[in-house]
Amino acid sequence: xxxxxxxxxxxxxFMRSALYGSLALALSSCPVGVFLMLRRMSLTxxxxxxxxxxxxxxxxxxxxxxIVPMTIGGLIAGVVVALGAGAVSRFTIQxxxxxxxxxxxxxxxxxxxxxxxRGSSVDxxxxxxxxxxxxxDAALTLIGVIAAITLVTLAIFWRALxxxxxxxxxxxxxSRFGTPVHFIFLALVVLNLVGGFQALGTLLSVGLxxxxxxxxxxxxxxxxxxxALAVVIGAVSCVxxxxxxxxxxxxxxxxxxxxxxxxxLASIVAGTRGILSSRVRHxxxxxx
Amino acid sequence: MTEASLTFRxxxxxxxxxxxxxxxxxxxxxxxxxxxxxxxxxGKSTLMKGIVGVLEPMSGEVLRRNGxxxxxxxxxxxxxxxxxxxxxxxxxxxxxxxxxxxxxxxAEDRASVSKALMAVGMExxxxxxxxxxxxxxxxxxxxxxxxxQDADLILLDEPFNAVDAKTVGDLIELIKRxxxxxRTVMVVVHDLDLVRAHFPxxxxxxxxxxxxxxxxxxxxxxxxxxxxxFNEAWSDDAxxxxxxxxxxxxxxxxxxxxHDGHDHSHHDHHxxxxxxxxLHTGSGKA
Numbered sequence: 001x002x003x004x005x006x007x008x009x010x011x012x013x014f015m016r017s018a019l020y021g022s023l024a025l026a027l028s029s030c031p032v033g034v035f036l037m038l039r040r041m042s043l044t045x046x047x048x049x050x051x052x053x054x055x056x057x058x059x060x061x062x063x064x065x066x067i068v069p070m071t072i073g074g075l076i077a078g079v080v081v082a083l084g085a086g087a088v089s090r091f092t093i094q095x096x097x098x099x100x101x102x103x104x105x106x107x108x109x110x111x112x113x114x115x116x117x118r119g120s121s122v123d124x125x126x127x128x129x130x131x132x133x134x135x136x137d138a139a140l141t142l143i144g145v146i147a148a149i150t151l152v153t154l155a156i157f158w159r160a161l162x163x164x165x166x167x168x169x170x171x172x173x174x175s176r177f178g179t180p181v182h183f184i185f186l187a188l189v190v191l192n193l194v195g196g197f198q199a200l201g202t203l204l205s206v207g208l209x210x211x212x213x214x215x216x217x218x219x220x221x222x223x224x225x226x227x228a229l230a231v232v233i234g235a236v237s238c239v240x241x242x243x244x245x246x247x248x249x250x251x252x253x254x255x256x257x258x259x260x261x262x263x264x265l266a267s268i269v270a271g272t273r274g275i276l277s278s279r280v281r282h283x284x285x286x287x288x
Numbered sequence: 289m290t291e292a293s294l295t296f297r298x299x300x301x302x303x304x305x306x307x308x309x310x311x312x313x314x315x316x317x318x319x320x321x322x323x324x325x326x327x328x329x330x331g332k333s334t335l336m337k338g339i340v341g342v343l344e345p346m347s348g349e350v351l352r353r354n355g356x357x358x359x360x361x362x363x364x365x366x367x368x369x370x371x372x373x374x375x376x377x378x379x380x381x382x383x384x385x386x387x388x389x390x391x392x393x394x395a396e397d398r399a400s401v402s403k404a405l406m407a408v409g410m411e412x413x414x415x416x417x418x419x420x421x422x423x424x425x426x427x428x429x430x431x432x433x434x435x436x437q438d439a440d441l442i443l444l445d446e447p448f449n450a451v452d453a454k455t456v457g458d459l460i461e462l463i464k465r466x467x468x469x470x471r472t473v474m475v476v477v478h479d480l481d482l483v484r485a486h487f488p489x490x491x492x493x494x495x496x497x498x499x500x501x502x503x504x505x506x507x508x509x510x511x512x513x514x515x516x517x518f519n520e521a522w523s524d525d526a527x528x529x530x531x532x533x534x535x536x537x538x539x540x541x542x543x544x545x546x547h548d549g550h551d552h553s554h555h556d557h558h559x560x561x562x563x564x565x566x567l568h569t570g571s572g573k574a
Contacts, residue, residue: 038371160389163381166373169366173340173358174384174437221417223372 008246014133018242021135021143021199022256025208026234028147029192031154031227033213036189038165038223042210044096047104048186049193049206051081053111056194056202061114067139071194074202078190081107086183130201132242132252139198146195150188157181162223200253207257208234215264218271233263293318293356293441293472294339298348301331301338306522307346307529308334310496318353318440319470321463323483323503326493326515332476333363335493336443339474352441356472357385359439361430363446363476369419375429376414379404382436404435409458423450431459442466444475448482460486480507494518 008015036045055077059069081103088103089096135143154161160177163170172178189209196205212233216226241256269275294316301309309331316322324332337343339350340360352358359382367378379401383393405411408428413421421429427447434442444463448456464486466473474491477483483490483503490506492498492515499511 038368156390159384162373162377163384165368166371166378167365167367167381169342169362170360170381170433171384172342173360173362175388177389221372222374226372 004247005243008243014135015242015246017135017137017140018132018199018252019239021140022132022208022238022242023235024140024143024147025192025196025199025205026212026238027231028150029196029205029209030212030230030234032150032185032188032192033209033211034216034223034227034230035161035165035185037210037213037217039185042214044100045189045193045206045209047100048078048082048189049197049202050111051104051107052078052190052193052197053202054107054114055111056197057111057114061117067136067142067198071142071198074194074197075190077107077111078194079187082186082190083183086186090179126201129204129251130197130199130253132199132256133245135199143195143199146191150192153184153188157184161185200256204253204257207260208237211257211260211264212237215260215267215271218267218274221273233260237263291318291353292316292351293320293353295351296348297351299338299345299350300347301334301343302346303334305346306526307495309338309493310529311348312497314497314500316472316474318472319467320472320489321467321487322474322489322491323487324474324476324491324493325478325480325483325507326498327518330494330515330518332493333445336360336362336445336474336476339441339443356441357437357439358441358443359434359437360443361434361445361447363449365430367418367426369421369426371418373418374414375405375410375416375418375421376401378418378429379432379436382433385437385439400436400438401432404432405429407435407462408432409455424452424455427451428455428459431462435462440471442471442473444473446476446478448477448479456482483507 009019033045036042052074055073055075056070057073058077059066059071059073063069081100085096085100085103088094088099092099157177160171160175160181164178164181168178192209193202193205196208199205200208212230213226215233216229219229220226237260238256240259242252244250244259245252245255267274271277292315296312296314299309299312300307308329312335324335326332334343338345339352340358341350380393380397382404383397383401387393387397402411402414405413408431410425410428410432413425413429418426418429427450431447434444447459451459460482463473463475475487477487484507487503489501490503491500492506492511494515495518498515498518499506499508
């Protein structure tokens with residue numbers, strides 16, 4: 001038991017780094033994922049994950065496989081796409097889903113083009129799918145900072161964010177926070193995807209954001225427990241994924257996301273609001 | 289003359305250069321209770337949005353008394369009922385004007401939320417998820433939120449939709465209580481009997497104000513007939529409205545405004561007031 005669960009982390013520094021990095025990531029991106037899901041923007045997260053590719057690719061082309069330029073590039077690309085899509089949807093008749101799709105597709109094509117100009121397909125795989133087992137100190141620091149910024153921002157804007165999700169027209173009638181809080185939230189999404197892409201790659205970092213959130217939805221009807229549960233599911237998936245990857249020599253990113261996917265599938269079936277409990281005929285019912 | 293809670297100055301509100309509220313002038317006295325009536329598409333909800341500020345005027349302006357707190361219950365709320373919130377969370381949103389983004393909710397705040405729920409007959413519903421409420425219960429919870437907002441100006445857009453007779457009675461009592469506390473209340477209503485029974489003043493709207501004043505006089509048959517003849521459709525080939533030159537008030541309202549299009553480059557004309565302005569005496573409750 002010890003050999004299976006503890007030894008890999010006790011014996012190898014790279015496993016410890018991977019553990020700290022992915023846990024910090026779960027702590028910050030799972031709450032963001034819950035809000036994304038509740039705002040019916042799950043696929044926006046996916047689009048944003050694709051959108052940061054050309055920025056990361058530019059950093060990669062200019063500076064090689066180096067976390068800082070790739071992160072900054074990814075941030076810039078993500079912000080441009082988020083603001084562009086947001087502005088098009090606010091100032092024209094086009095809705096945000098269509099403008100987001102348009103911007104991220106342009107961005108993705110640009111990114112793939114840039115990576116393939118120089119570099120082999122191995123490099124492309126690296127950018128797309130990440131390497132949690134090669135997190136260096138710079139990357140860990142970056143993830144830590146992003147997690148701290150995310151949690152502090154969520155704490156400050158919590159009430160506005162909840163109001164904007166629950167009753168946006170009401171928020172507009174009592175304050176001017178509606179639009180800013182939407183963009184602040186999009187910025188958090190970009191930040192967390194960028195934080196995740198070194199570990200999980202641009203395409204899979206959205207997985208750690210959405211899957212625990214989607215799974216937690218099947219267990220509770222309250223927001224705070226839902227977020228706590230999503231973080232726990234995210235953390236457990238990270239540990240499980242790292243262990244699977246270590247023992248069975250699997251790529252770590254997909255192992256983490258598939259662990260979260262397994263929790264999600266189990267939650268659909270067994271959750272308190274899942275299939276089993278809603279299908280089971282309730283023979284007994286109360287008088288009121 | 290009592291203090292004005294709201295002043296409309298040549299207010300035109302609308303969508304895509306078509307006016308929904310056309311050249312409205314007048315004041316709403318502080319502490320008055322006004323029913324807004326009119327056929328579908330006559331601009332009632334649009335006027336409310338203009339007052340709250342979620343819709344910018346095409347021309348003219350709405351002046352609110354300085355520092356007045358506004359509570360607005362829209363006809364079609366944008367509430368996401370699948371959001372994991374309890375009734376108490378929804379009603380506590382009403383604390384926003386008082387506590388803002390970061391202010392802590394005090395024991396007193398929580399007490400005011402429970403009191404509000406009790407006032408709408410929903411004690412014991414605090415922990416219920418909002419997606420388990422019936423339409424009428426949700427409406428009552430939203431009234432509770434208006435109570436919590438403790439506003440000086442209260443705007444209710446068709447608040448009695450999907451509400452049973454007993455609840456309508458309860459909600460009317462609440463509205464009268466607000467009126468008694470000298471809050472300014474404006475309510476969009478369709479049931480004219482209800483208006484005659486409970487609302488001292490009425491604004492009869494059909495894009496332009498047909499009549500505005502004491503309820504008994506506003507709801508005279510000839511006014512209602514005028515409102516009924518109102519054509520709610522837009523016309524894309526309607527001429528542009530350039531009131532300063534053509535707006536002579538002798539017949540500004542003798543014909544229907546449905547054919548008026550819009551180009552409000554100039555804001556300073558007063559020629560469109562028409563009979564409505566004169567009907568309104570500005571006589572509020574003291």
